[in-house]
Amino acid sequence: MFKSKDPSKMNKEEALKELIYLSKIIERHDKLYYQNDSPEISDSEYDRLKGRNADLEKYFPTMVLKNSPSNKVGNKPQSKFSKVSHKVPMLSLSNAFSLEEIQEFFNRTRRFLKLNKNDLLEVLAEPKIDGLSATLIYKDGNLVLGATRGDGKQGENITANIRFINDVPYKLKGNFPDEIEVRGEIYISNIDFEKMNLVRIRQGIPPFSNPRNAAAGSVRQLDPLVTKTRNLGFYAYNWGITSTPLGKTLVESRKALELFGFNLTQPSKLCSSIGDIKKYFEELFEKRSNLNFDIDGVVYKLNNLSLYNRLGETDHSPRYSISHKFPPEKGVTILNNVSFQIGRTGAVTPVAELAPVTIGGVRVKRATLHNKNEILRLGIMIGDTVLIQRAGDVIPQITGFVSSLRSKSAKVINFPKFCPSCNTLLESIDDETIIRCNNVKFCNSQKLGRLIHFVSRNAVNIEGLGEKQLKELFNLGIVKNFGDIFRLSSEGSIEIHEQISQLSGWGALSVKNMLESIKNSKNQTLDKLIYSLGIRHVGYGSARLIAKYFIESERFIEEVQKLNNKNNLDKFSENLISINGLGNKAVDSIINYFVNNISEFNDLCSYINLEELIEIKKDTPLSGKSLVFSGKFENLTRSEAKTLAENAGAFISSQVSSRTDILVVGDKPGIKLKKAKDLSIEIMDEKQFLIVFDRKL
Numbered sequence: 001m002f003k004s005k006d007p008s009k010m011n012k013e014e015a016l017k018e019l020i021y022l023s024k025i026i027e028r029h030d031k032l033y034y035q036n037d038s039p040e041i042s043d044s045e046y047d048r049l050k051g052r053n054a055d056l057e058k059y060f061p062t063m064v065l066k067n068s069p070s071n072k073v074g075n076k077p078q079s080k081f082s083k084v085s086h087k088v089p090m091l092s093l094s095n096a097f098s099l100e101e102i103q104e105f106f107n108r109t110r111r112f113l114k115l116n117k118n119d120l121l122e123v124l125a126e127p128k129i130d131g132l133s134a135t136l137i138y139k140d141g142n143l144v145l146g147a148t149r150g151d152g153k154q155g156e157n158i159t160a161n162i163r164f165i166n167d168v169p170y171k172l173k174g175n176f177p178d179e180i181e182v183r184g185e186i187y188i189s190n191i192d193f194e195k196m197n198l199v200r201i202r203q204g205i206p207p208f209s210n211p212r213n214a215a216a217g218s219v220r221q222l223d224p225l226v227t228k229t230r231n232l233g234f235y236a237y238n239w240g241i242t243s244t245p246l247g248k249t250l251v252e253s254r255k256a257l258e259l260f261g262f263n264l265t266q267p268s269k270l271c272s273s274i275g276d277i278k279k280y281f282e283e284l285f286e287k288r289s290n291l292n293f294d295i296d297g298v299v300y301k302l303n304n305l306s307l308y309n310r311l312g313e314t315d316h317s318p319r320y321s322i323s324h325k326f327p328p329e330k331g332v333t334i335l336n337n338v339s340f341q342i343g344r345t346g347a348v349t350p351v352a353e354l355a356p357v358t359i360g361g362v363r364v365k366r367a368t369l370h371n372k373n374e375i376l377r378l379g380i381m382i383g384d385t386v387l388i389q390r391a392g393d394v395i396p397q398i399t400g401f402v403s404s405l406r407s408k409s410a411k412v413i414n415f416p417k418f419c420p421s422c423n424t425l426l427e428s429i430d431d432e433t434i435i436r437c438n439n440v441k442f443c444n445s446q447k448l449g450r451l452i453h454f455v456s457r458n459a460v461n462i463e464g465l466g467e468k469q470l471k472e473l474f475n476l477g478i479v480k481n482f483g484d485i486f487r488l489s490s491e492g493s494i495e496i497h498e499q500i501s502q503l504s505g506w507g508a509l510s511v512k513n514m515l516e517s518i519k520n521s522k523n524q525t526l527d528k529l530i531y532s533l534g535i536r537h538v539g540y541g542s543a544r545l546i547a548k549y550f551i552e553s554e555r556f557i558e559e560v561q562k563l564n565n566k567n568n569l570d571k572f573s574e575n576l577i578s579i580n581g582l583g584n585k586a587v588d589s590i591i592n593y594f595v596n597n598i599s600e601f602n603d604l605c606s607y608i609n610l611e612e613l614i615e616i617k618k619d620t621p622l623s624g625k626s627l628v629f630s631g632k633f634e635n636l637t638r639s640e641a642k643t644l645a646e647n648a649g650a651f652i653s654s655q656v657s658s659r660t661d662i663l664v665v666g667d668k669p670g671i672k673l674k675k676a677k678d679l680s681i682e683i684m685d686e687k688q689f690l691i692v693f694d695r696k697l
């Protein structure tokens with residue numbers, strides 16, 4: 001290390017020597033930071049090097065090097081990508097693995113829409129590219145924003161990088177809408193993927209395991225110029241908000257996107273029967289090794305766009321589309337052992353420890369065995385040669401074993417009697433299918449499991465604080481509960497920051513990034529907050545139903561605070577029960593959670609800024625209203641009626657109460673009608689309901 005000598009006491013030779021040294025070392029740290037995402041020095045140390053370089057150059061202006069670090073563009077580190085909320089959520093597609101499941105998709109869609117077996121349902125088939133989903137917003141034809149999919153609701157702002165992706169038009173052509181959001185896949189071609197990995201191997205950097213990771217890693221570069229060198233491509237396949245409709249059908253709309261200057265996923269084909277679909281799927285499967293990019297299946301979307309709003313979506317996927325995955329890749333390996341993991345709810349999950357094997361480009365070392373029944377069904381023993389399969393991004397599965405290769409030393413898989421984490425006697429439920437540790441409050445595995453769930457992407461989403469890091473902080477006693485995570489970022493925790501930055505794998509910069517990420521995670525919506533608590537039986541879908549029902553998040557918090565009073569408890573549970581789609585188990589579990597954990601919850605809430613759920617709903621006569629349906633409808637199914645109402649901003653309850661705004665009645669409405677009349681609630685019939693949607697009978 002050079003001592004920083006006063007420049008006025010240096011001669012030209014000394015200065016030149018140090019400038020050369022500085023240019024090399026700064027270049028090395030730039031590379032570590034930008035290309036490998038693994039800095040070795042802190043930001044302040046980096047700034048010190050750059051400052052020293054600038055000082056010397058100022059004193060010896062004739063000595064400035066051609067490749068001086070101060071001449072480089074795109075050098076300024078961006079601390080991280082800012083977040084972008086998607087105005088229309090970027091949902092993932094539901095998966096099918098067989099033609100039977102595709103047939104079931106058609107049956108389901110027909111039932112939902114009350115269509116006959118002979119009514120035509122056309123779908124457009126296109127390849128499912130294995131890349132990184134992104135969305136591009138154009139105003140007056142100019143690209144103004146690019147973002148990743150993220151968790152579907154919020155992604156990262158990658159505008160600076162997306163400008164360097166081939167096939168992303170900077171300016172739209174033709175007769176484009178004033179505002180349009182175009183969605184598609186960023187991908188890397190197979191040839192560029194191979195090339196990039198060759199370079200990495202030569203530089204001693206680990207190669208990317210698949211083209212999807214390579215594309216994602218290349219886009220999420222802090223220096224956009226690195227993205228430029230990666231030669232990424234973009235295929236459009238969908239759109240979000242658009243100020244004028246692109247067409248009446250998917251085929252028309254795709255044509256429009258093409259005229260604006262986008263490349264579309266190809267080959268695509270309009271299919272109107274299972275026969276057409278089978279043919280397309282098999283042909284594409286045959287052809288896939290000749291394509292220039294990686295695909296993992298086929299996507300089918302209904303061609304008639306007017307059905308999209310009628311079908312709506314489930315919590316995770318639209319109902320108008322489905323993806324058909326290619327058959328899974330298979331492998332064979334040895335089952336070395338079975339370990340037992342205690343999840344956040346106390347359930348004991350057996351995990352297969354495998355001799356490492358590469359399947360479809362991904363190294364597999366472990367596979368879940370789910371439960372005791374699954375082990376019995378498979379009939380496997382420790383030491384067996386087992387068959388593994390892996391489909392797309394689905395977790396690897398053991399599907400069987402080679403009986404002829406079973407050795408005499410193969411061992412039976414025994415379940416533990418006591419919790420491997422806290423030594424509590426385990427409880428067996430349902431004929432020993434589920435084995436559980438009931439030490440909810442003190443079992444460390446469960447506590448850690450809840451913390452890991454809490455920071456995960458679909459919960460409060462704290463980057464830089466993953467499973468590995470949390471485990472470390474938990475074992476050191478630094479993070480014991482949800483509130484502790486936020487306390488880390490408070491002013492008085494400098495000593496703890498020092499302590500963490502000394503741990504192996506951490507450094508001043510990663511601590512800084514983590515703290516920033518914690519600060520950024522303080523703003524949450526109620527659905528995410530409820531989901532992040534990891535309450536048993538309460539997945540994201542249920543959490544969302546609750547958040548939508550309470551509308552104002554403050555009201556939910558207030559009600560939870562008052563649960564120590566019996567009347568309030570009854571009222572709260574009545575409210576939960578009336579939420580359509582929320583099961584009894586979930587209701588019991590939620591009440592149980594808040595009664596027993598109110599102080600931890602309050603502690604957490606003292607750090608959270610609750611934001612209201614932003615639902616992108618048009619101004620309709622139903623928005624914000626609480627609706628109950630009763631009786632049989634003539635022209636639409638109950639599911640479609642609910643979807644229409646939800647899309648118009650209403651929320652649906654299963655029971656009439658004083659909070660109900662409108663009861664929609666069909667034939668034979670029953671007791672709900674009487675109750676609604678008693679409470680003077682507005683009543684609508686099917687015809688009036690449909691008029692809201694401009695649909696005539």
Ligand SMILES: [Zn+2]
Pocket residue numbers: 342419420421422423424437438439443444445446
């Ligand atoms: Zn335990």
